[in-house]
Amino acid sequence: MATLHHSTFCPHSRFIRLVLAEMGMEPVLAEERPWERREEFLMLNPAGTTPVLVEAGGLAIPGPGVIAEYLDETRGLGLSGRRLLPEAPGARVEVRRLLDWFLSKFDQEVTGYLVTEKIHKRFMTSNLGGGPPDMNAIRAARTNVRYHLKYIGYLIARRKWLAGDHLTYADLAAAAHLSCVDYLGDVPWDEDEMARNWYARLKSRPSFRSLLADRVPGMAPADHYADLDF
Incomplete structure (x- = not known):
């Protein structure tokens, strides 16, 4: 199973979470605080930024654009009409x-x-x-x-x-x-x-549900945040 190193309110991480959900993938989520620059995380991505997707075999794919391209190359064809990067x-x-x-x-x-x-x-x-x-x-x-x-x-x-x-x-x-x-x-x-x-x-x-459940400790969202009919 793949692991996604992410930060909950990093928009780039949220993008990849949506992509993975649309593709039917459920990775293990590993929360990172990029500003802490953990040595183990820097070994996965020397830039120290989220997200980083780590495949089950150990391959680390850093950055939202690189991850998106990688997922299209490795899973895109299998999505048929639901491919997120068009063929043309x-x-x-x-x-x-x-x-x-x-x-x-x-x-x-x-x-x-x-x-x-x-x-x-x-x-x-x-x-x-x-x-x-x-x-x-x-x-x-x-x-x-x-x-x-x-x-x-x-x-x-x-x-x-x-x-x-x-x-x-x-x-x-x-x-x-x-x-x-x-x-x-x-x-x-x-x-x-x-x-x-x-x-x-x-x-x-459905891919949005996990994002709407996210909360910042000590900071409530806007009243309409999780309202689907806002």
């Missing part, structure tokens, strides 16, 4: 483009700020960067999430799913990042109905 080259380009948008751009402009400032800093010692949140960073993230939400709405107004007619890695990556922001109550859902309806579809999938 042009369609694969679009999924990869959007995957990069959410794993990089959205993370750098929104999720990275909010998760670090509002969640991770609560558990980090002062010498590792813990302490009170930087409100300037939080305000910037709250501003940035608005145009990302509009972009999602723009895509969904023209497509059934973000990258086309079928659910792909692009949808799961976007939803994983938004799930972290939504836990904190920082997604202005009332500003784009198309984006909200798309997220509601993702949120209702």
Whole structure:
């Protein structure tokens, strides 16, 4: 059985958890606090970041993009019509483009700020960067999430799913990042109905159940976080 080294509110980890669930895989989950830089974890991924998927034979696959590509190469064909990275080259380009948008751009402009400032800093010692949140960073993230939400709405107004007619890695990556922001109550859902309806579809999938059960110790989620009809 595979093991997923993850951090519960790391959006990249959440993306891979969704991918694995959609593929029908149930890995052992090993919680990591990346800022602690455990020696054993650094041996799996010298970058010290989550997630890292370790196959039963010991192969360690680090990073969300690498894991997604690896899973498509090793399990994709067996998914038939449920493959999360399409077969057509042009369609694969679009999924990869959007995957990069959410794993990089959205993370750098929104999720990275909010998760670090509002969640991770609560558990980090002062010498590792813990302490009170930087409100300037939080305000910037709250501003940035608005145009990302509009972009999602723009895509969904023209497509059934973000990258086309079928659910792909692009949808799961976007939803994983938004799930972290939504836990904190920082997604202005009332500003784009198309984006909200798309997220509601993702949120209702069985693969999302474990994410909706996650909790930050001492921090309750937004009231609508686990509500499928929000």
